[in-house]
Amino acid sequence: xxxxxxxxxxxxxxxxxxxxxxxxxxxxxxxxxxxxxxxxxxxxxxxxxxxxxxxxxxxxxxxxxxxxxxxxxxxxxxxxxxxxxxxxxxxxxxxxxxxxxxxxxxxxxxxxxxxxxxxxxxxxxxxxxxxxxxxxxxxxxxxxxxxxxxxxxxxxxxxxxxxxxxxxxxxxxxxxxxxxxxxxxxxxxxxxxxxxxxxxxxxxxxxxxxxxxxxxxxxxxxxxxxxxxxxxxxxxxxxxxxxxxxxxxxxxxxxxxxxxxxxxxxxxxxxxxxxxxxxxxxxxxxxxxxxxxxxxxxxxxxxxxxxxxxxxxxxxxxxxxxxxxxxxxxxxxxxxxxxxxxxxxxxxxxxxxxxxxxxxxxxxxxxxxxxxxxxxxxxxxxxxxxxxxxxxxxxxxxxxxxxxxxxxxxxxxxxxxxxxxxxxxxxxxxxxxxxxxxxxxxxxxxxxxxxxxxxxxxxxxxxxxxxxxxxxxxxxxxxxxxxxxxxxxxxxxxxxxxxxxxxxxxxxxxxxxxxxxxxxxxxxxxxxxxxxxxxxxxxxxxxxxxxxxxxxxxxxxxxxxxxxxxxxxxxxxxxxxxxxxxxxxxxxxxxxxxxxxxxxxxxxxxxxxxxxxxxxxxxxxxxxxxxxxxxxxxxxxxxxxxxxxxxxxxxxxxxxxxxxxxxxxxxxxxxxxxx
Numbered sequence: 001x002x003x004x005x006x007x008x009x010x011x012x013x014x015x016x017x018x019x020x021x022x023x024x025x026x027x028x029x030x031x032x033x034x035x036x037x038x039x040x041x042x043x044x045x046x047x048x049x050x051x052x053x054x055x056x057x058x059x060x061x062x063x064x065x066x067x068x069x070x071x072x073x074x075x076x077x078x079x080x081x082x083x084x085x086x087x088x089x090x091x092x093x094x095x096x097x098x099x100x101x102x103x104x105x106x107x108x109x110x111x112x113x114x115x116x117x118x119x120x121x122x123x124x125x126x127x128x129x130x131x132x133x134x135x136x137x138x139x140x141x142x143x144x145x146x147x148x149x150x151x152x153x154x155x156x157x158x159x160x161x162x163x164x165x166x167x168x169x170x171x172x173x174x175x176x177x178x179x180x181x182x183x184x185x186x187x188x189x190x191x192x193x194x195x196x197x198x199x200x201x202x203x204x205x206x207x208x209x210x211x212x213x214x215x216x217x218x219x220x221x222x223x224x225x226x227x228x229x230x231x232x233x234x235x236x237x238x239x240x241x242x243x244x245x246x247x248x249x250x251x252x253x254x255x256x257x258x259x260x261x262x263x264x265x266x267x268x269x270x271x272x273x274x275x276x277x278x279x280x281x282x283x284x285x286x287x288x289x290x291x292x293x294x295x296x297x298x299x300x301x302x303x304x305x306x307x308x309x310x311x312x313x314x315x316x317x318x319x320x321x322x323x324x325x326x327x328x329x330x331x332x333x334x335x336x337x338x339x340x341x342x343x344x345x346x347x348x349x350x351x352x353x354x355x356x357x358x359x360x361x362x363x364x365x366x367x368x369x370x371x372x373x374x375x376x377x378x379x380x381x382x383x384x385x386x387x388x389x390x391x392x393x394x395x396x397x398x399x400x401x402x403x404x405x406x407x408x409x410x411x412x413x414x415x416x417x418x419x420x421x422x423x424x425x426x427x428x429x430x431x432x433x434x435x436x437x438x439x440x441x442x443x444x445x446x447x448x449x450x451x452x453x454x455x456x457x458x459x460x461x462x463x464x465x466x467x468x469x470x471x472x473x474x475x476x477x478x479x480x481x482x483x484x485x486x487x488x489x490x491x492x493x494x495x496x497x498x499x500x501x502x503x504x505x506x507x508x509x510x511x512x513x514x515x516x517x518x519x520x521x522x523x524x525x526x527x528x529x530x531x532x533x534x535x536x537x538x539x540x541x542x543x544x545x546x547x548x549x550x551x552x553x554x555x556x557x558x559x560x561x562x563x564x565x566x567x568x569x570x571x572x573x574x575x576x577x578x579x580x581x582x583x584x585x586x587x588x589x590x591x592x593x594x595x596x597x598x599x600x601x602x603x604x605x606x607x608x609x610x611x612x613x614x615x616x617x618x619x620x621x622x623x624x625x626x627x628x629x630x631x632x633x634x635x636x637x638x639x640x641x642x643x644x645x646x647x648x649x650x651x652x653x654x655x656x657x658x659x660x661x662x663x664x665x666x667x668x669x670x671x672x673x674x675x
Contacts, residue, residue, distance in 0.1 A: 056147040056399050056401060056431050056432070056433040056445055056447070057142055057143065057144045057145060057146065057147045057431060057445075057447060058142070058143045058144070058445070058479060058481055058498070058500050058535070059140055059141065059142050059143075059146075059147070060082045060083065060140070060141045060498075060537060061138060061139065061140045061141075062078055062081065062082075062138070062139045063137060063138035063139070063140075063165075064137070064138070066589075067133055067136060067138075067139070069589050069596060069598045069628070069630070070587065070598065070600055070626075072133060073133075074097065074128060074129045074130070074131060074132060074133065075128045075129075075131040075132075075133065075136070075139060075162075075164060076089070076097035076098075076099065076128035076129050076131075078133060078139055079099055079128065079139065079141065079162065080585065080602055081553075081555065081585045081587065081600070081602070082141045082555065083535040083536065083537050083555035083556060083557045083584070083585075084101060084102050084143065084500075084533065084535040084557050084559075085099060085100070085101055085141065085557075086099075086100040086103070086578060086579060086580075086583075087099055087100075087128075087656065088100065088106070088578065088656060088657055089656040089657065089660070089662065090272075090273075090656075090657055090660045096125075096127055096129065097127060097128050097129035098125055098126070098127065098128065099111075099128055099162060101141070101143065101159070101160030102143060102159075102160065102477075102502060102504055102531060102533060102559070103504070103529070103531045103533070103559055103561035103576065103579045104159045104160065104475050104477075104504055104506055104529075104531070105453075105473070105506065105509075106124070106125055107124040107125070107453045107456065107473070108158060108159040108160060108451075108453050108473070108475055108506075109126075109158060109159070109160050109161070109162060110154070110155075110157065110158030110160070110161040110162070111126045111128070111161075111162045111164070112155070112161060112162070112163045112164065113131075113164045113166070113262075113264075113295075114164070114165065114166055114260065114262055114295070114297070115151075115152075115163075115297055115311065116152075116154075116295050116297070116311050116313050116344065116346075117154050117155075117344075119315060119342050119344070119366070119368070120317070120340070120456075121340060121342070121368035121370060121382055121456065121457050122338060122340055122370055122456060122457050122458055123456050123457075123458045124453070124456040128162075130243070130245075130266055130268065130289075130291075131164060132194070132212050132214075132245060134182055134194040134196070134210070134212055135166050135167050135194075135196060135210045135212075135247060136164060136165070136166060136167070137165045137166060137167045137168065138163075138164075138165040139162065139163070139164055139165075140162070140163045140165070141160070141161070141162050141163075142160065142161045142162075142163070143160050143477070143479060143500070143502070144159070144160070144429065144431070144447050144449045144477060144479065145158070145161060145403075145429065145449070146161065146163075147401070147431070149350065149358060149359075149360045149390035149391065149392045149401060149403065150307060150309060150348060150350040150358075150360055151309070151348060151360075151362065152309070152311055152346040152348050152362050152364055152388075153346065153348075153362040153363060153364040153386035153387060153388035153405060154344075154346065154364050154366075154386060155362075156362075156386075156388045156390075156403055156405040156427075156429065156451075157386060157405060157407065157451065158451065158453075159449070159451050159453075159475045159477060159504075166247070166249070166262070167196070167198075167208070168251060168260075169198040169199075169200070169206040169207070169208050169251060171198075171200050171206070175200075176199065176200040177197065177198060177199050177200065177675075178196075178197075178198040178674070178675070179195075179196070179197055179198075179674070179675040180195070180196040180672065180673070180674050180675075181193075181194070181195045181196075181672070181673045182194045182195070182670065182671065182672050182673075183670070183671045184668060184669070184670045184671075185668070185669055186645070186666065186667045186668035186669055187220065187663070187666035187667050187668070188216045188217050188218055188219060188220055188239075188663070188666065189215070189216055189217035189219070190214075190215070190216040190668070191213075191214075191215045191216075192212070192213070192214045192215075192216075193212070193213055194210070194211065194212035194213075195210065195211055195212075196208065196209075196210040197209050197210070204252055204253045204254070205250065205251070205252045205253075206250075206251050206252075207248070207249060207250050207251070208247075208248070208249045208251075209246075209247070209248045209249075210245075210246070210247045210248075211244070211245065211246050211247075212244070212245045213243070213244050213245075214241055214242075214243045214244075214245075215240075215241065215242050215243075216239075216240060216241050217239070217240050218236065218238070218239025218240045218241060218271070218273065219235055219236060219237060219239065219240075220235070220236050220239075220663040220664065220666065221233055221234070221235055221236075221664060222234060222235075222236055222653060222661035222662070222663070222664065223653045223661075224276055224281075224661065234276075234281045236273050236661065236663075237271075237273065237281070237282050237283075238271035238272065238273045238274065238282065238283050238284055238285070239270075239271055239273040240270065240271050241268060241269075241270045241271075242268065242269045242270070243266070243267065243268035243269075243270070244265075244266070244267050244268070245264075245265070245266050246263075246264075246265045246266075247262065247263065247264050247265075248262070248263045249261065249262045249263070254300060256300060256301040256302070257298065257299050257300030257301060258298075258299055259296065259297060259298040259299070260296070260297050261294070261295070261296040261297075262293075262294070262295050262296075263292075263293075263294045264291070264292065264293050264294075264295075265290075265291070265292050266289065266290070266291040266292075267289070267290045267291075268288070268289050269286065269287075269288050270286070270287055270289075271283075271284070271285070271286055271287075272285040272286070272287060273660070275658075275659035275660060276659045276660070276661060277659050280330065282328070283328065284323070284324060284327035284328040284331075285321070285322065285323045285328075285331070286321075286322045287319065287320065287321050287322070288318075288319070288320040289317075289318070289319055289320075290316075290317070290318040291315075291316075291317050291318075292315065292316045292317075293313060293314065293315035293316070294313070294314055295311070295312065295313035295314075295344075296311070296312050296313075297309070297310070297311045297312075298310045298311075304352070305351055305352040305353075306349070306350070306351050306352075307349070307350045307351075308347070308348070308349055309346075309347070309348040309349075309350075310346065310347050310348075311344070311345070311346040311347075312344065312345050312346070313342070313343070313344040313345075314341075314342070314343055314344075315340075315341070315342040315344075316339070316340070316341050316342075317338075317339070317340040317341075318337070318338070318339050318340075319337070319338040319339075320336070320337050320338075321334060321335075321336050321338075322334065322335050323335075336372060336373065336374065337372065337373045338370065338371070338372045339370070339371045339372070340368065340369065340370050340371075341368070341369040342366065342367065342368050342369075343366070343367045344364070344365070344366045344367075345364065345365045345366075346362065346363070346364040346365075347362070347363055348360060348361070348362040348363075349361050349362070356393060356394050356395045357391070357392070357393050357394075358391065358392045358393075359389075359390070359391045359392075360388075360389070360390045360391075360392075361387075361388070361389055362386075362387070362388040362390075363385075363386070363387050363388075364384075364385070364386040364387075365383075365384070365385055365386075366382075366383075366384040366386075367381070367382070367383055367384075368381070368382040368384075368457070369381050369382075370457050374463055375463070376416065376417075376463060377414075377461075377463065378413040378414055378417035378419075378460075378461035378466075379413060379414040379417075380411055380412070380413050380417075380419070380457050380460070380461050381411065381412045381413070382409065382410075382411050382457065383409070383410045383411070383412075384407065384408070384409050384454075385407075385408040385409075386405065386406065386407050386408075387405070387406045387408075388403055388404070388405045388406075389403065389404050390402065390403035390404075391403075396435065396438075397434055397435040397436060397438070398432070398433070398434055398435075399431075399432070399433040399434075399435075400431070400432050400433075401429075401430070401431040401432075402428070402429065402430050402431070403428070403429045404426060404427070404428050404429075405426070405427045405428075405429075405451075406424060406425070406426050407424065407425040407426075407427070407452075407454075408424050409422040409454060410422070411460075413461065417461065418468055419468065420455070420460045420468040420469070420470070421468075422454070422472075425452055425472065427449075427450045427451050427452060428448075428449075428450060429447065429448065429449040429450070429451075430447065430448045430449075431445070431446075431447040431448075432445065432446050432447070433445040433446075441483075441484055441485040441486050442482065442483070442484050443482065443483045443484075444481075444482050445479075445480075445481050445482070445483070446478075446479060446480045446481070447477070447478075447479050448476075448477065448478055448479075449476075449477045450474070450475070450476050450477075451474075451475055451477075452472035452473060452474045452475065453472060453473045453475075454472055455470040455471075455472065455473075455510060455523070459510055459523045460523075462523075465512065465522055465523060466522075466523060467522050467523045467524060470510060470523055470524070470525060471508045471525050472508065473506060473507075473508050473509055473510055473525075474506070474507050474508055475504060475505065475506050476504065476505045477502065477503075477504050478502060478503045478504070479500055479501070479502040480500070480501050480502075481498065481499055481500030481501065481535075482497075482498070482499055483496070483497070483498045484496070484497045484498075485497075491542055491543060491544060492540060492541075492542055493541045493542065493543050494539070494540065494541040495538075495539070495540050495541075496538065496539045496540075497536075497537070497538045497539075498535075498536070498537045498538075499534070499535070499536045499537075500534070500535045500536075501533070501534050502531075502532070502533050502534075502535070503530075503531070503532050504529075504530070504531040504533075505528075505529070505530055505531075506527070506528065506529040506531075507527075507528045507529075508525040508527075508528075509525070509526060509527025509528065509529060509565075510523055510524070510525060510526075510527075511523070511524060511526050511527050512524075526565060527563070527565050528563075528564045528565050529561060529562065529563060529564065529576055530561075530562050530564050531559060531560070531561040531562075532559070532560045532561075533557065533558055533559040533560065533561075534556075534557070534558045535555075535556075535557050536554075536555070536556045536557075537553070537554070537555045537556075538552075538553070538554045538555075539551070539552065539553050539554075540552045547592055547593055548590070548591070548592050549590070549591045549592075550588065550589070550590045550591075551587075551588075551589045552586070552587065552588050552589075553585075553586070553587040554584070554585070554586050554587075555584050555585045555586075556582075556583075556584040557582070557583045557584060558581060558582055559579055559580070559581065559583075560575070560581065561575060561576045561579040562574065562575060562576070563575075563576050563611050570612075571611050571612050571613060574608070574611055574612070574613040575607065575608055575613055576611060577607075577608060577609055577610055577611055578607055578608075578609065578619075578657070579607060580604050580605040580606060580607040580621070581605055581606065581607070582603075582605035583603060583604045583605055584602075584603050585600065585601060585602045585603070586600070586601045587599070587600045587601075588600075594631060594632040594633070595629070595630070595631055595632075596628075596629070596630040596631075596632070597627075597628070597629055597630075598626075598627070598628045598629075598630070599625070599626070599627050600625070600626045601623065601624070601625050601626075602623060602624050603621065603622075603623045604621060604622050604623070604656075605621045606618065606619065606620065606621050607619050609657075609658040619655070619658060620654075622652060622654030622655070622656075623652060623654075624647070624648045624649075624652055624654070625648070625649040625650055626645065626646070626647045626648070626649065627645070627646045627649050628643055628644065628645040628646070629643070629644050630642065630643040630644075631643075637675065638673060638674070638675055639672075639673070639674040639675075640671075640672070640673055640674075641670075641671075641672040641674075642669075642670070642671055642672075643668075643669070643670040643671075643672075644667075644668075644669055644670075645667065645668040645669075645670070646665065646666075646667055647663075647665070647666050647667070647668065648662075648663060648664055648665050648666060649665065650665075651664040651665040652664070
């Protein structure tokens with residue numbers, strides 16, 4: 001077993017101790033400025049058009065009313081409307097859904113729930129399909145990292161990030177509770193009730209409880225093109241889902257700060273419909289999931305210059321996967337149970353040296369444990385320490401940020417397995433923004449970031465496949481972009497445009513390769529990918545008198561993502577699998593009195609299903625159109641919203657992932673009642 005040593009143990013543990021136990025209280029001359037770490041309550045106003053985030057780092061957000069208007073079922077469905085994103089959807093409501101930002105790979109995307117990352121040390125994949133929008137306040141996608149330096153070290157550790165912000169209770173004057181009940185039904189035998197109760201306990205503490213149940217048969221017709229050149233119509237089976245989600249939260253305010261605690265529980269049984277290959281239309285694999293976590297966060301300002309953020313989390317995940325040859329003779333009997341546990345602690349400190357200059361120190365610790373009922377399983381335990389030092393300087397018209405992240409990892413295994421040895425990793429980020437004209441809403445920005453992703457525990461220890469000698473996957477990102485916004489007094493009231501050009505590199509990509517025995521594969525560092533792309537997003541808000549409003553949103557992405565692994569490879573410089581050259585979306589929302597009409601369009605261009613860019617692997621472009629009509633009613637103090645949706649309006653037959661057909665035209669009826 002290799003000895004595990006940090007570069008300087010005393011220094012590293014000293015920083016961790018300082019971050020967790022000895023936050024320094026500093027005092028000094030108080031400067032008159034707005035404290036960006038506090039919450040200020042303003043008189044309520046209504047903004048119907050979503051604003052592009054004018055941040056140093058490229059960011060896209062869907063929040064509030066716009067999330068409600070889109071014909072989406074889960075977080076994965078909503079993210080499809082962001083530029084630079086590819087969603088892998090393995091078929092219908094019950095299929096796995098993962099996100100890939102700017103072609104760097106799913107494992108390079110960090111997913112954060114209320115500011116704390118959702119983890120999966122086993123395979124690094126977060127299924128975004130299990131996160132409902134009923135209790136979601138905002139979804140934000142960042143390329144690189146958030147613009148703020150007052151954040152945990154974990155927030156610096158991904159090439160791209162998705163932030164999910166759940167609803168925070170807000171009460172009108174004199175009101176002590178809010179109740180929201182929702183019922184959705186429609187195609188595929190869907191029944192989806194949800195309820196949210198928010199209670200004001202006193203002037204400083206409020207709580208919320210929410211629950212949601214989802215049942216669907218997952219059955220839908222699809223058209224399958226056979227080798228003979230003709231189509232056949234079949235029904236998708238084994239896509240049923242039976243899921244329950246429960247959440248509870250406490251929210252509090254303290255002097256110059258706030259805190260929150262969240263409990264989350266998700267339990268599901270689902271069928272995996274499987275791939276349609278060799279004229280095999282059915283699959284009987286089943287999966288059971290249970291996910292639980294409790295997390296807390298405290299944010300406090302001790303002076304106007306010194307601020308502290310503390311996060312803590314415990315998570316438990318259970319997965320049971322069954323493939324039974326008695327139901328499907330083509331499969332090998334598999335009945336595996338996996339149990340993961342995670343403990344996460346974080347302390348972030350920020351100090352304002354001057355009004356224009358801030359520095360921060362963030363220290364995190366994470367422990368992961370994976371057990372399974374497999375023969376000769378390694379039973380790995382991973383210990384991870386992260387330290388991030390960052391600085392931010394802002395003096396109009398320039399904003400500058402720089403950070404350095406240190407990652408220190410140790411692993412242990414059972415006595416029969418050799419643990420992996422990981423060297424300390426240090427990764428920098430530099431960000432700049434320039435606002436050339438005071439009275440013109442134009443910002444120019446650029447960033448450079450180098451980051452990596454650790455091999456997952458499956459990559460390292462999965463039986464007969466894992467390789468403990470794997471190196472991390474490294475990514476290098478370059479981005480240059482502009483944001484322009486302008487308000488008008490006529491029919492066109494607001495126009496915002498955001499454009500970014502970028503160049504990314506991924507090296508030491510972890511891939512599965514056959515060994516001397518073709519039936520035994522192993523994980524190796526082999527791949528190298530270069531990505532060039534352009535992301536464009538445009539918003540416009542139109543007002544025709546006092547009753548009619550129209551809001552529009554357009555996204556477009558061009559990506560050339562090429563495989564540079566080996567010049568001797570027949571497919572050298574080929575487009576990597578499932579990355580289209582062209583993709584985009586458009587949303588139009590019209591509001592007239594109490595009526596709302598929403599049309600959304602998504603397009604994914606031609607692409608290949610394999611690194612071999614051949615005719616056999618070519619996948620046709622696809623598009624979908626969704627239409628919804630809503631009516632808002634008021635009965636005494638009760639708000640009622642009725643929505644009818646038609647999704648895939650033109651019955652497009654398409655596959656996001658080859659051999660996993662998606663649903664054709666389907667319908668949904670939604671009833672919202674708010675007290």
